[in-house]
Amino acid sequence: EAGVAQSPRYKIIEKRQSxxxxxxxxxxxxxxxxxxxxxxxxxxxxxxxxxxxxxxxxQLPKDRFSAERLKGVDSTLKIQxxxxxxxxxxxxxxxxxxxxxxxFFGPGTRLTVL
Amino acid sequence: DxxxxxxxxxxxxxxxxISILNCDYTNSMFDYFLWYKKYPAEGxxxxxxxxxxxxxxxxxxxxxxxxxxxxHLSLHIVPSQPGDSAVYFCAASATSNYQxxxxxxxxxxxxx
Numbered sequence: 233e234a235g236v237a238q239s240p241r242y243k244i245i246e247k248r249q250s251x252x253x254x255x256x257x258x259x260x261x262x263x264x265x266x267x268x269x270x271x272x273x274x275x276x277x278x279x280x281x282x283x284x285x286x287x288x289x290x291q292l293p294k295d296r297f298s299a300e301r302l303k304g305v306d307s308t309l310k311i312q313x314x315x316x317x318x319x320x321x322x323x324x325x326x327x328x329x330x331x332x333x334x335x336f337f338g339p340g341t342r343l344t345v346l
Numbered sequence: 347d348x349x350x351x352x353x354x355x356x357x358x359x360x361x362x363x364i365s366i367l368n369c370d371y372t373n374s375m376f377d378y379f380l381w382y383k384k385y386p387a388e389g390x391x392x393x394x395x396x397x398x399x400x401x402x403x404x405x406x407x408x409x410x411x412x413x414x415x416x417x418h419l420s421l422h423i424v425p426s427q428p429g430d431s432a433v434y435f436c437a438a439s440a441t442s443n444y445q446x447x448x449x450x451x452x453x454x455x456x457x458x
Contacts, residue, residue: 273448273450274350274435274449275448276448277445280445288443288445323389323390325389332439334392335446336389336391336392337390337391339389
């Protein structure tokens with residue numbers, strides 16, 4: 233069974249530029265999560281989808297971050313414009329359902345904002 | 347406000363000995379706790395969990411202990427093996443929204 237796929241693996245941009253990350257979850261997983269992990273910290277949930285609907289986006293900085301999961305399968309996370317403090321690893325995870333269903337993580341995208 | 351704390355950034359243990367990783371939490375609403383393991387350049391993978399109705403859960407070489415009165419949990423790995431070298435994250439959630447709140451991680455190094 234294929235795991236969670238993410239691309240790109242690494243991205244370097246200048247501040248105020250835009251960037252987009254892509255995630256393809258495990259087939260059949262209804263729930264998809266985007267996390268931000270800043271160096272030296274644990275992952276922090278940015279947004280959670282159930283199929284193509286948003287379950288929780290309370291910690292998403294909506295003035296610059298956006299995410300979508302239009303067909304309830306793959307998802308994109310966008311930052312526009314990027315700030316220096318957005319430098320982090322962006323992890324995508326998926327699970328069969330919400331609640332305490334086990335989350336499976338992709339390898340992450342390491343973003344550096346200069 | 348860190349609700350889940352892992353106060354040891356790193357831990358070095360001799361191969362074959364016991365590794366003990368610690369985690370403290372402040373939110374009394376947390377009722378489910380998990381440990382994840384992370385290798386470099388990979389995403390975290392689930393290791394073991396425990397519900398607040400239990401005080402111990404065991405899976406092979408891995409045992410998690412929960413002390414609710416102290417708001418403390420620990421992960422014991424016996425015996426430690428070279429492949430156990432990784433970063434270990436403690437995470438917690440409450441029934442109210444199931445969102446995982448993560449600690450900062452402890453890097454475990456198993457020495458030969």
